[in-house]
Amino acid sequence: MPRYKITVEYDGTPFVGWQHQENGCSVQDVIEEAFLKFCQQRHPIYVAGRTDAGVHAKGQVFHVDLAKSYPPRTIVQAVNFHLKPHPVTLLAAEEVDQEFHARFSAIARIYQYYILNRVSGPALSRNRVWWVNQALDVAAMQEGANYLVGTHDFTSFRASQCQSLSPIKSLDTFHISRQEDIIICTVKARSFLHHQVRNMVGTLKMIGQGTWHASKIMDIIHAKNRSAAGMTAPPEGLYLSKVMYE
């Protein structure tokens, strides 16, 4: 059975998250349903990184084994036809060998977190940003982010329901930039703990607004205690932007 690597964009707003759940519609559900309509056969899909309810993806990746071979563009266009009217769209498909696994073959993931930093709430960017009306100091946030780069025990930034075997993770890069009213936090690592990006952003917001000094990040890391860090930033500002493979 040929295996395909598929890249997908979605608006997380109407979904219970990536993964199938009993209490609502998931991104996985609507994609599997669209493949069923396309192939007349149910094929399970395997994702690079599950996203929570309300979290978006610009470049999520999954793999699927199909009963027969199709041109990649046919898969993209046919499945997109069946995905309507859901805000989910396949961007690319590529036949890969049987060793490829969307989750286990990934060597890095890039997440972006968008903060709308102005007095007025979002109109055009509703459900796409976290609105913070206090002025945030991007340079201080970057200084805080620099302390997070490298290998650390991220227990203080880990959700209680996180299933990772180890709290030790390595952040490759963490860049904070401002484009007019929008602050974009871009972080890259091989993998992340559950809620890690949102917990780091909620903590950097405390630094940006001047409540904490950037160096407090060291204390928070050493505390190994979730209550030492800032709030969990809301899901609607978070995007899984890219998954990288060899």
Add this chain to the structure above:
Amino acid sequence: MPRYKITVEYDGTPFVGWQHQENGCSVQDVIEEAFLKFCQQRHPIYVAGRTDAGVHAKGQVFHVDLAKSYPPRTIVQAVNFHLKPHPVTLLAAEEVDQEFHARFSAIARIYQYYILNRVSGPALSRNRVWWVNQALDVAAMQEGANYLVGTHDFTSFRASQCQSLSPIKSLDTFHISRQEDIIICTVKARSFLHHQVRNMVGTLKMIGQGTWHASKIMDIIHAKNRSAAGMTAPPEGLYLSKVMYE
């Protein structure tokens, strides 16, 4: 009565357009309603440029005369509170003198038109872009746009219901740029005819896809006939980005 210049952002998707109409909810309606709740008194508002149904604004401007004076930030925050849950948000307020008129004092308007140019339709940018799946040549579109800059009779780009006294308009600048999958058309003029931007973009799309050569713009201008130009690009890609004053 103090006069205020107000800048507002809105998502045009759920509205019948800026102006009050019998058949649905307009942006003007919800703003006048929010001012009524704030001031306990009805104040008419005067806009820089009416937008059609589905057209967005990043920086629309209107003016309003209020019965008494308020700090600008109070107006912004109080009216925004009453604007909920509509996707309309005041960005700024400024007290201006009685000669100021949002429409007649404007010296230039900048519109932007967003085209999503890729095989796959929009998920995150749904209702925010015109999706064109044929590859568009941005350099050719820019060459076409260059013919439109300057003073011309824009009859070929004018909606039949346009109420302007003259079809002669002067475009200051018209820039086309690509940012990954998005083509942004940015055009500046003192004023525009009804549907002028959407008709120019629909025509540049014909050039971008190679159906017409850029120099055909000259023939279209000289034809002074709406049917000589391309289609009217759909409203959801259009943004009133900025209104400029002395």
